[in-house]
Structure formats: C-alpha cells, structure tokens
Amino acid sequence: MDAIAPQILPHKDILSRVFGYDSFRGDQEVIIRHVIDGGDALVLMPTGGGKSLCYQIPAMCRPGVAVIVSPLIALMQDQVTALQQLGVKAAALNSSLPYSEILATERAMRSGELEMIYVAPEKLLTENFLNLLDQCDLALFAIDEAHCVSQWGHDFRPEYLKLSQLKERFPWVPRIALTATADGPTRQDIKERLHLSDARAFVAGFDRPNxxxxxxxxxxxxxxxxxxxxxxxxxxxxxxxxxxxxxxxxxxxxxxxxxxxxxxxxxxxxxxxxxxxxxxxxxxxxxxxxxxxxxxxxxxxxxxxxxxxxxxxxxxxxxxxxxxxxxxxxxxxxxxxxxSMNDVARLYHMASQSDAPEAQKRIENRKLEALLGFCETTRCRRQVLLExxxxxxxxxxxxxxTCLDPVESFDGTEAAQKALSTVYRTGQLFGSAHVIDILLGAKTERIEKLRHDQLSTFGIGTEFPKQEWRSIFRQLVALGLLKVDMEGHGSFQLGAECRPVLRGETTVLLRRDPQKKTRAALRERYKKSFGPAATIDDPQDEALFQALRARRLELAKDQGVPPYVIFNDKTLLEMVMARPRDLGDMANIPGVGKRKLERYADTFLSVVNKGRD
Missing domain, CATH: 3.40.50.300 (P-loop containing nucleotide triphosphate hydrolases)
Known part of the structure; x- marks a missing residue:
C-alpha cells in the first residue's frame, strides 16, 4: 500500500505557491491560523515584518471577499498591483476610478470573483457600500494603519473612529487591526475604539536591525x-x-x-x-x-x-x-x-496652539520630552527606542x-547650575542665544541695555565655547530641568526638577557632542561598518545585480508598475548569489512564486546566464 503523503495545510501552500517563501516569520503563522479560524486580532509588527501576509493569506483561505481598510488611494493601488502580479484576484474601490470600473468591481464582489477589495474608511462606511457588503460573502475585515484610530497616536484620522460599526453590523466576520507603531496607551485606544476588547493581541517587536x-x-x-x-x-x-x-x-x-x-x-x-x-x-x-x-x-x-x-x-x-x-x-x-533648539521651541509652540484638550496636550508634551531624551542620550539609540x-x-x-562612536559624558552639575541660575536671574524671559552671551561675558548691545552685565553670572561660563553651551541647554531641556516657553517666544523657564540641582543635591551627567570627522574618515567608516546598500563586494556580482535591476526596470516600464512588484532587490540579490541555471533553480529563489516563475523566469535566467559567459 502506498504511503499517504503528508497533507500540506492551505496557508502553507499559499505561502509557497503564491508568495514564493518556504517558511513563515515570527508570529505570522500563529496570527494567520487564528484569523482563519475566525478570531479577531490586533497585530503590531515592524514595517517590513510581513504584516500584509497576516490578512492576505487568511483572505485566500476563507470563503468570501476580504475587505481591506486602507487610508490612501495610492497605497491601495500599490498593494492591488502587487497582488495582481502574483495572480491574486484583488481590486480597489475609490473616487479616482471611472464609474464603469466601479460597477464591474461591485459585480465581481457580489458574484464571489474577488478575494480582496481595498477601500478607504470613508467609502466603506457609506450606506451604499454597507448595503453592497450585505449582498456578499465576507471573509474578514482588515484595518491597516490602525493607529489612525487613536487620538493619542501620531496620525489621528477621525473617519477611523466610525469603524466600530463593523462589529455591530457584521459581528460574525473576523476583524484584524494592524499597525507598525503604537505605544501602550495607543494600543489600548485601538482596542477600545474598534471594539476589539476580546481580540488576541500579537506584539512582534519593534526592532529594525537593518x-x-x-x-x-x-x-x-x-x-x-x-x-x-x-x-x-x-x-x-x-x-x-x-x-x-x-x-x-x-x-x-x-x-x-x-x-x-x-x-x-x-x-x-x-x-x-x-x-x-x-x-x-x-x-x-x-x-x-x-x-x-x-x-x-x-x-x-x-x-x-x-x-x-x-x-x-x-x-x-x-x-x-x-x-x-x-x-x-x-x-x-x-x-x-x-x-536644533529652534526645532524644539517650534514643536512646543505648535502643541500649545493646538485645539486639543489639555489632557491630550500634556500627553503630547511628554511624547516630545521622550523624543528629546532619545536625541540627547549617551546610550545605544536602539535600546532607548525599543524601551x-x-x-x-x-x-x-x-x-x-552612539554605538559606533561612543559618547563621552562628564559631570555637568556645575555647568547646569550656572545655566539654571542665569535663566532665573534674567526673569525666565530669554532664549539660549542671550543667556549664553551672558555666561560668556559678551558685551552685546542688548546685554548692556538690560544691564545684564551686572548679573553675578555674567562671564562665569567661559570654560565652554558657545557651541558646547548650546549642547548643554538642549540637554537640560531633555532632562526636564528647563522648559521652552509654550507661547512660542523660545525663552527658557525653570523645570520642576531644577531645585535639587541648584542646591547641589543632584549630580547632572551630560554628553559631549562628538568631534566632527573628516570627509575621508566618514567615508571609510561607512564602508567598513555599514557596507554598500546591496551588500555586494565582488565586481562581477555587482555587475550582474545592476543588469538584473536594469532588466526589471524595462519590464516595469512596459507594464506601468513599480519595479519592486516584479521582484524586490532582495530577490535579485538571491539570484546573484545562487546563479540559477534553470527553472528548477529559479523556483527555489525566495520571492519567486508560481505566477512569477511563469511570467519572468526565462527573461531573468537569460540575464544570469549571460553574466556567466
């Protein structure tokens, strides 16, 4: 009796046959199986981490059409074009399309010919479109860029708030909300505003090591x-x-x-x-x-x-x-x-002038303080960002x-005391330029007119040049010891934590800005630690890579599509490294699915084989 071949699960078959990959990454498979089984999900995954597969594969496994909510027309069309290159039945509905095409797409939805339809939230929530969905078998709802629903997020869009209607009108249809960016309060806001309180959350990490x-x-x-x-x-x-x-x-x-x-x-x-x-x-x-x-x-x-x-x-x-x-x-x-410090003052001013409630303004100010801390840190930036x-x-x-050129730190307590004291003695009415001139003992017209040359802090900061004082003031703002005037004048005000510093009870560690390197030194460091974008050292490999890119560009222009929807650079690099000789070899290149193998293998093999001659 013949042995029974192991069954290939549908989602794994689609991954290989359609997308050209042998294995899932991270939590992709767990998320996909959860949604295929009808579960709701909130997915946080870094850009480039494969979020799209988390709803595209379930859309092809579940019966009916999947509705993908996307905020931009250009983004929809880009994703639809990429899917069509793979042989997937996908389309978009938006205001840029001719009426005849809209009607044809709607007919295809009703008849079950489409696997995915991309729409903007404004379009989705019209009564006409909701009535259309009532006439269709629905596979799932995917809400992309889900952080747009949160007023605490960085890209709030009011139209996203109404997407909670999906739960009420189609409670049996699974929903998956996806974003690459959301801190704790934003994640909670997404779950509450989209009625995803029972959804399983998948946080895949935020690190982008490349x-x-x-x-x-x-x-x-x-x-x-x-x-x-x-x-x-x-x-x-x-x-x-x-x-x-x-x-x-x-x-x-x-x-x-x-x-x-x-x-x-x-x-x-x-x-x-x-x-x-x-x-x-x-x-x-x-x-x-x-x-x-x-x-x-x-x-x-x-x-x-x-x-x-x-x-x-x-x-x-x-x-x-x-x-x-x-x-x-x-x-x-x-x-x-x-x-520069002017950027900081401008952002504080913008926050103060917004119509947001006071609670939201306070949150925005804390976010800005966190950004400044990231800019002025002496630690690994990636560690600070991920924390x-x-x-x-x-x-x-x-x-x-900060890893490649470790930052030198020093005891800046005395410098901080001089800076804070000068801000206090000038009435907290001036910005960095004037305060630094006082510390350096500059005889400017403004200083003499205001009699600030009579202050006890006049000329006590000559141990630092002007540029270093600018760095010190930026860091004092980042540490919360100084605040920038919210009315936009750029003047400094003492922060709530400054008293222990002025009394000498707290040590202040500051960073020294790195010395400027020569152009030649910068170029050498870049080559050594970062490498060329294509990570190719051999001249023959580089020549083949560029030849493949040129052929890809020709094909893309003929079809009127972006080059990367044919093959991205990473797939071309795999061709350079593997040097495929025939269709069998080409089928093993990551990113070459069945449809692309049929459409493009011969033309790219000819380029590879020509480079082999």
Whole structure:
C-alpha cells in the first residue's frame, strides 16, 4: 500500500505557491491560523515584518471577499498591483476610478470573483457600500494603519473612529487591526475604539536591525545634507522630511541644482503633481522625495535606502513610523536626523496652539520630552527606542551613532547650575542665544541695555565655547530641568526638577557632542561598518545585480508598475548569489512564486546566464 503523503495545510501552500517563501516569520503563522479560524486580532509588527501576509493569506483561505481598510488611494493601488502580479484576484474601490470600473468591481464582489477589495474608511462606511457588503460573502475585515484610530497616536484620522460599526453590523466576520507603531496607551485606544476588547493581541517587536540611526546637530543643513548624499547614498532612493512646505520646495530645488533627482511633495501642491511625483518615486530608481509628513503612510517601496529628517518629528512614534519606510527589504538602510533648539521651541509652540484638550496636550508634551531624551542620550539609540515601546531589552546594537562612536559624558552639575541660575536671574524671559552671551561675558548691545552685565553670572561660563553651551541647554531641556516657553517666544523657564540641582543635591551627567570627522574618515567608516546598500563586494556580482535591476526596470516600464512588484532587490540579490541555471533553480529563489516563475523566469535566467559567459 502506498504511503499517504503528508497533507500540506492551505496557508502553507499559499505561502509557497503564491508568495514564493518556504517558511513563515515570527508570529505570522500563529496570527494567520487564528484569523482563519475566525478570531479577531490586533497585530503590531515592524514595517517590513510581513504584516500584509497576516490578512492576505487568511483572505485566500476563507470563503468570501476580504475587505481591506486602507487610508490612501495610492497605497491601495500599490498593494492591488502587487497582488495582481502574483495572480491574486484583488481590486480597489475609490473616487479616482471611472464609474464603469466601479460597477464591474461591485459585480465581481457580489458574484464571489474577488478575494480582496481595498477601500478607504470613508467609502466603506457609506450606506451604499454597507448595503453592497450585505449582498456578499465576507471573509474578514482588515484595518491597516490602525493607529489612525487613536487620538493619542501620531496620525489621528477621525473617519477611523466610525469603524466600530463593523462589529455591530457584521459581528460574525473576523476583524484584524494592524499597525507598525503604537505605544501602550495607543494600543489600548485601538482596542477600545474598534471594539476589539476580546481580540488576541500579537506584539512582534519593534526592532529594525537593518536600519542605522544617526542624529546630529544643525550647522549648515544644506551642506550637511549634500555631503551625506554624495558620500554615502549616491544613486539611491530615499525620503527627506521637512517641517514646512516652503522648506520642502527649497531643499528639492537645491538638490536638483546639485544633480540629484529630487521631487517635492506636500499638501499645497496640486493633486496631479503630487500623484505624478509619487508615481515617479515608486516606479523609477534613485529618486529622492523631499516631503512633509503628508507623504509616506503605507508606502510599500522596499528599496528606500535612507530616510532623513531635517527637522524634528512630533514624537518617537512619528519618528519610528517615518524612519520605518527605509529598508523594508531587510537590506541596510539609514535613518539620519539633524535638529536644533529652534526645532524644539517650534514643536512646543505648535502643541500649545493646538485645539486639543489639555489632557491630550500634556500627553503630547511628554511624547516630545521622550523624543528629546532619545536625541540627547549617551546610550545605544536602539535600546532607548525599543524601551519606549515596552519592547524586550537588547544589548547595544552596534548599528547607531552612539554605538559606533561612543559618547563621552562628564559631570555637568556645575555647568547646569550656572545655566539654571542665569535663566532665573534674567526673569525666565530669554532664549539660549542671550543667556549664553551672558555666561560668556559678551558685551552685546542688548546685554548692556538690560544691564545684564551686572548679573553675578555674567562671564562665569567661559570654560565652554558657545557651541558646547548650546549642547548643554538642549540637554537640560531633555532632562526636564528647563522648559521652552509654550507661547512660542523660545525663552527658557525653570523645570520642576531644577531645585535639587541648584542646591547641589543632584549630580547632572551630560554628553559631549562628538568631534566632527573628516570627509575621508566618514567615508571609510561607512564602508567598513555599514557596507554598500546591496551588500555586494565582488565586481562581477555587482555587475550582474545592476543588469538584473536594469532588466526589471524595462519590464516595469512596459507594464506601468513599480519595479519592486516584479521582484524586490532582495530577490535579485538571491539570484546573484545562487546563479540559477534553470527553472528548477529559479523556483527555489525566495520571492519567486508560481505566477512569477511563469511570467519572468526565462527573461531573468537569460540575464544570469549571460553574466556567466
């Protein structure tokens, strides 16, 4: 009697046949089986960790159509295109589509021809669409970017609040809420507002070990930026975030003048311009998007090699979410930020001017204080970041600036006392520039007019140059010993914890800002510890990798799709390393599923074999 072959579970078969992977990562399989069995779930998983599979595979295993709630039209279309490349029956419904296409998609939903439908929350909650869902077999609801439901989160969207209706109207349909970014209060808010109190929570961790975190001080921002791009990121795609629309335009123009392929993106641009610029960013190589935070939510482009902040984000959640758009393919990427005390004052001012309730303002201020502490830490940045999200502790990562160039600390108690005393003696009415001038004994017109040269602290701080005093004041704000005037004047006020310091009862440890390295030293350190983005050293391997990328770009342009939906860089690297000779070899490359094997294997094999000659 023949032996019975072991049964392949449907979700594992789909993983291999459709997506081209042999095994699940982390909690993926547990989450998938839980949802297939009809359970509700709250999933927190880092960007690039495979969140989408947690609802896409159950959608293909359960009968009916899965409804995916997504906040942006561009994101929906990007994900639908990627699924269609895999042979999955997916579609989107949004206001950008012609009426005839909307009708055809709705007919396909009713007849059971679709496995997944992507919609915005505004569309989902219209009575017409809810009535349409009443006529369909429903597999599940997936709520992507679920942090948008929380008023404590960094990207609150009021329309998400109404998604609780899904529980009331379709109580038998399982729901899965997913996000990459949520601290403790935000997670609780998600569960309460979406009526997911009985949902099983899966927290997969927040660590993105392939991202290097580096934070510096603003000196000459445009020069600092171009030096970094020329030295470490030439020919790569990335995102640069700025706080204002004017700065976005200015930086994009400056980079274009220096030969970079840079595009602006902000809410003040016309819809067609924004859409066109985003399309170019997704479909072309080596494009830099200079943007406000209006850009980026849910961007699936896997080969973003750097995310740069030229201004402080609003919180560590926002920083984590925005930097998480780098390195989704798991290859080395960089998060680089520069900031100044003016950034801090501006954020405090924005918080004070908001219409939010006082309780929410206090939470936002605590989030800002946590961000400043992260910027000024002497510890491993990754440790500080993960602790903020209550993640499991790790050893120093070796892939952030404070690990690569350990920060020297010193007993700054006396310096803190001098600074705090000067702030007090000037009536808590002035910012860092004037207070530092007093400490250095500068004979400015303003000091003489106000008779501040008569103060006992005048000239007592000459042991530190102006730049170091700026660092000291930033750290005193980060430690809560000073606060920035909430009315936006930038003046310092004494913090609640300053008295023990002034009385000498508390020691204050401060960091010394690292000395500026030469351009050659920076380039050498980058090559040694970070490596090229493609992690290829051999010239022949690099030549083959670039040839595969060129062929991928040709195919993508012919089809009008982003290159990475054909194969991402990581899959191309696997081809370089494995050098497949035939279809059997190609089928074993991670990321090459059955549909892509049929469509693309021959053309990529020809490139590999040509490189072998």
């Amino acid at each position: 991202i290097r975190y580096r934070i510096g001080l603003k000196a000459a921002p445009k020069k600092q930026l171009t030096d970094l791009l020329e030295r470490e990121h030439a020919g790569q795609s990335g995102i640069i975030y700025c706080m204002s629309r004017n700065k976005v335009e200015e930086i994009a123009q400056s980079l274009c003048e220096k030969g970079f392929n840079a595009l602006p993106y902000h809410a003040g641009l016309g819809k067609d311009i924004r859409s066109g610029n985003q399309d170019r960013f997704l479909k072309d190589d080596a494009v830099i998007m200079v943007a406000t935070v209006a850009f980026g939510m849910g961007i699936d482009k896997p080969d973003v090699r750097f995310v740069i902040h030229l201004d402080l984000p609003k919180s560590l959640e926002a920083y984590y979410q925005e930097t998480g758009r780098a390195g989704r393919d798991g290859l080395p990427a960089e998060a680089w930020m520069i900031y 903020y999200f209550d993640d499991n502790p790790i050893d120093p990562c070796g892939n952030c600036d």
